[in-house]
Amino acid sequence: MNAKAIRRNLYKVLRRTGVPKDRINEDASFRDELFADELDMNCFLFYLETRFDLNIQSDEVTQLTSVKSTIDYLQKHCA
8 A cells, every 4th residue: 555545544544533634634643632532542443453454463552653653554564
């Protein structure tokens, strides 16, 4: 999957979890800028795994702290 498709699908996942379109940017932190709590993150991870057909391990979840870190993760695992 190319970088543009990864971004587009990630943004769709974020929108599906209730993140307003104007808040989504690569530098946005899930906790600080997008105000995601634990329940939001669980929902986000479910949609992310479903959309990208992934199984994200619990030790890898801590790497996903921002939109940019998630894009980086997806580029490594969706090649």
